[in-house]
Amino acid sequence: MKPSTSIQDYLKRIYELTENGSPASTNDLARELNIKPASVTGMIQKLANEKPALLEYQKHQGVTLTSAGKKAALEVIRHHRLLETWLVQTLGYSWDEVHEEAERLEHVISEDFERRIAAALGHPLRDPHGELIPTADLKMPLDDSTPLSALRKNQTGKILCIKGADADLLRHLDELGLTPNAMIEVTDYSPFDHNLTIKVEKKTHVLGLSVTSKIFIEQK
Amino acid sequence: MKPSTSIQDYLKRIYELTENGSPASTNDLARELNIKPASVTGMIQKLANEKPALLEYQKHQGVTLTSAGKKAALEVIRHHRLLETWLVQTLGYSWDEVHEEAERLEHVISEDFERRIAAALGHPLRDPHGELIPTADLKMPLDDSTPLSALRKNQTGKILCIKGADADLLRHLDELGLTPNAMIEVTDYSPFDHNLTIKVEKKTHVLGLSVTSKIFIEQK
DNA sequence: AAAATAATTTAGGCAAGGCTAAATTTTACA
């Protein structure tokens, strides 16, 4: 049976927190979900003890998803990213506005709806932020991007994705022309503070690590 | 604060059941909501005792909406009907498929989303079934339609609305060409069983009262 | 290695929103 909205949120966050390979901690999960750590413990204990478990959990060791849990998480993430793409393309939402709306819609659309928007959009590979959209058979495509922070003087690339930016930063990046598909050239690098000087569309900007680590590039 | 999904459903059904002027009974409401009558009693008692009450209720006398309750109901109904229109026009849903999808989406879309689809659709007056869409300031437009069952031989009209038909009947009516905007001519009337013989697009059909009372007409 | 701090879990509680069974009204009808 389809997981509840709450459980879908748990799975989605656990998926994100475990992308680095290590289990998700109770605390981190609580922060991401805006609920108390004690509540998280209760929920993951319940989920770990169900018949076909969606996740695995040992006291004090954090949580990981089973493959069933991963599928369920990817379903939600696919919904989210298709919805963001669709809202931007058909209703004129800007990329810093769509997140909240998609966050609610992702839990209630049917598989039929998912198929229809995917088809209407031409089965896109990435959403408006450049995040990869899980495929219809619920696999996450391989990510071949590198963070902008890894580039050095005279290297160039195309922006693929902006990760983990809030609406404010997104608006700011938009003003600078730092959106997916923009071409970037690194004109200087400061080894002290890791600042990068870059050129986008004739304009030059100096960016700190907190920004350059959120911009992902296809290196040229 | 925005009512919960459950409460929104109560309000919507009560609105529909009280459109005839009389209060909605516990039983009817339970049937429409697919829950037990005892549960309905509990919920409406709670709602009737809140600070700014959404509904009025006296034991054994049924429920009616306050004007605040009506507004809240019309908001949900507006969402539903705009969504149905939107899904049909932009995603190719057929009019017998949209209901379920809209039933879930209506509770989670933002006012911003509502405005965007209303504008994209050109602020439509009716949804795909012909039902009137409450206005942005939450008033239900006047309904000047008459049931097809009230027409007699040689009278003609345009179909405005199909009310209370399930998906099966909707598909059937679609096949007969009995959809909103179709022009109809009554070629015969049987006072015994109230059957009407009608002509739509060169074809003739005989319809019983169970159907003719669900088709609403703008009389010519 | 002990003490302090941080993270996590346990225990007990609460609100929402359902359900069943039993009691009470209301309505219908003989």
Next chain:
DNA sequence: TGTAAAATTTAGCCTTGCCTAAATTATTTT
């Protein structure tokens, strides 16, 4: 008009999913 049937309400219970406070376990620091 009295009684049976139907509708409604009451009472008590359950699950979901969150909370707080207190207890426990891990991790740091000294």
